[in-house]
Amino acid sequence: MAKNSQLEERILLAAEELFMTNGFDATSTTDIAKRAGCNQALVHYYYRTKENLFHQIFTEKFQLILSYIQAESHENQTLSEALPIFIDSYFEMLSQNRKLPFFLIKELIINEERRQMMRKKMITDVGSLKYYAAWDQMVKAEIEKGAIRPIETMDLTLDVMSLIIFTFISLPLYSDLFNQNEDEIKDYLQRRKSEIKTLIINGLKSK
Amino acid sequence: MAKNSQLEERILLAAEELFMTNGFDATSTTDIAKRAGCNQALVHYYYRTKENLFHQIFTEKFQLILSYIQAESHENQTLSEALPIFIDSYFEMLSQNRKLPFFLIKELIINEERRQMMRKKMITDVGSLKYYAAWDQMVKAEIEKGAIRPIETMDLTLDVMSLIIFTFISLPLYSDLFNQNEDEIKDYLQRRKSEIKTLIINGLKSK
DNA sequence: ATATTGTTTAATAGGTCTATTAAAACGGGT
DNA sequence: ACCCGTTTTAATAGACCTATTAAACAATAT
Numbered sequence: 001m002a003k004n005s006q007l008e009e010r011i012l013l014a015a016e017e018l019f020m021t022n023g024f025d026a027t028s029t030t031d032i033a034k035r036a037g038c039n040q041a042l043v044h045y046y047y048r049t050k051e052n053l054f055h056q057i058f059t060e061k062f063q064l065i066l067s068y069i070q071a072e073s074h075e076n077q078t079l080s081e082a083l084p085i086f087i088d089s090y091f092e093m094l095s096q097n098r099k100l101p102f103f104l105i106k107e108l109i110i111n112e113e114r115r116q117m118m119r120k121k122m123i124t125d126v127g128s129l130k131y132y133a134a135w136d137q138m139v140k141a142e143i144e145k146g147a148i149r150p151i152e153t154m155d156l157t158l159d160v161m162s163l164i165i166f167t168f169i170s171l172p173l174y175s176d177l178f179n180q181n182e183d184e185i186k187d188y189l190q191r192r193k194s195e196i197k198t199l200i201i202n203g204l205k206s207k
Numbered sequence: 208m209a210k211n212s213q214l215e216e217r218i219l220l221a222a223e224e225l226f227m228t229n230g231f232d233a234t235s236t237t238d239i240a241k242r243a244g245c246n247q248a249l250v251h252y253y254y255r256t257k258e259n260l261f262h263q264i265f266t267e268k269f270q271l272i273l274s275y276i277q278a279e280s281h282e283n284q285t286l287s288e289a290l291p292i293f294i295d296s297y298f299e300m301l302s303q304n305r306k307l308p309f310f311l312i313k314e315l316i317i318n319e320e321r322r323q324m325m326r327k328k329m330i331t332d333v334g335s336l337k338y339y340a341a342w343d344q345m346v347k348a349e350i351e352k353g354a355i356r357p358i359e360t361m362d363l364t365l366d367v368m369s370l371i372i373f374t375f376i377s378l379p380l381y382s383d384l385f386n387q388n389e390d391e392i393k394d395y396l397q398r399r400k401s402e403i404k405t406l407i408i409n410g411l412k413s414k
Numbered sequence: 415a416t417a418t419t420g421t422t423t424a425a426t427a428g429g430t431c432t433a434t435t436a437a438a439a440c441g442g443g444t
Numbered sequence: 445a446c447c448c449g450t451t452t453t454a455a456t457a458g459a460c461c462t463a464t465t466a467a468a469c470a471a472t473a474t
Contacts (some may be wrong), residue, residue, distance in 0.1 A: 022317075025232050026317070041435095041452075041474055042452065042453090044434080045452080048433085049433075105376060105380070107307060108379075110233070115383050115384075119383065142439075151402070158377075158399065159402070159406055161377075162373035162377075163370065165373060166365075166369035167365070167369065169376070170312070170365075172316050173316065177326055190360070191359075195365075196356070199410040203406040203407070203409040204408065204409075205412075214421090214422095235460080237460085246422090248424085248464085249421080251462075252421075252466080255463085257461095
């Protein structure tokens with residue numbers, strides 16, 4: 001056995017970084033090798049194809065998102081308690097993975113096959129289904145009680161997702177347009193987070 | 208002179224279609240020629256470079272967005288009158304240009320140079336500046352009057368933009384995930400449009 | 415008819431990319 | 445000291461891509 005088995009890991013990390021920032025198409029195995037500090041053929045030696053390598057990273061990131069949504073179990077909570085907590089934690093997770101939303105959306109839109117894979121995973125994943133059912137129940141109960149205005153659960157979900165995810169999709173444009181440094185970006189994200197919570201909570205009030 | 212001068216136009220249309228759906232990188236001049244029904248060299252004969260051709264389409268689409276925002280002049284209106292009108296018209300425009308949001312965002316994020324160009328255009332474009340100043344004024348006045356809760360104009364802008372634009376960015380995923388046909392998609396978009404208006408108007412209420 | 419002009423074509427240079435191959439280098443076990 | 449499996453390398457096949465070129469073609473003006 002030779003020295004590097006961590007090289008396999010180094011290649012994976014290099015690929016992750018490059019795929020996340022530049023996407024599948026714009027990343028070459030030569031780029032990956034350069035960043036991992038090895039010969040281009042080694043990328044193929046360890047992972048055979050670029051697609052394999054990408055697939056590994058893509059599914060990992062996809063799982064990350066899914067797991068995070070499920071992690072926040074809202075049982076025994078009212079909507080107005082659960083919502084800010086969810087928004088906070090989801091927003092915080094994306095703050096630490098800023099490129100994730102654009103990466104996933106881009107690759108899902110571009111590639112039909114990956115969309116199929118997402119579809120399958122979401123339909124067969126019992127965790128997600130259970131989670132959504134519980135969530136749906138909670139929303140309906142609150143409407144029944146008159147605590148919030150009538151709204152489709154899917155609409156509420158999309159409202160929340162839109163506000164959070166778009167923040168990170170547009171972040172590169174925003175920070176570039178207004179020449180923001182890292183500290184300013186952090187402030188901006190904090191402000192957006194609380195505005196989103198306010199808007200959602202306020203916007204759900206009945207009357 | 209020979210037969211085709213509309214060929215130049217046909218190439219532009221083919222390029223538009225392909226660039227809009229697949230993006231700059233994933234579109235080859237050979238693809239464009241094939242779609243326009245001509246020899247690949249003709250694409251270069253009329254437009255010299257692929258970048259030129261793309262630039263023409265990109266700026267046209269960018270202008271479309273800008274012009275549309277400015278078109279809705281909100282003078283002599285209150286915010287609660289102007290907002291639904293703006294949301295309606297902007298949403299409707301994107302309904303007829305569904306790929307536009309993803310196209311622009313993707314190409315702007317990917318390409319530093321294009322981001323610079325956007326920056327320059329938005330800073331030097333007096334129309335945009337005037338429009339935003341007026342809009343800012345209107346928001347501040349309403350807050351002063353107590354008609355809406357205190358909110359940064361930029362936050363309100365981002366709230367509206369997020370909700371509208373994300374609808375179209377996620378549309379391919381949504382319609383694919385739930386197997387929507389064209390009619391169902393139309394219904395979905397209508398529902399989202401009115402939900403967005405409700406959420407914004409409701410979410411702005413003071414107390 | 416021929417010259418002229420703009421249009422279209424096939425061919426190709428020169429580049430990049432993925433994936434494979436055969437050979438070289440390495441390191442532990444005997 | 446040598447063997448042998450693993451790792452690493454350089455080289456390259458085969459695709460595809462952009463842009464250019466020189467030659468063929470068509471239509472009009474002379």
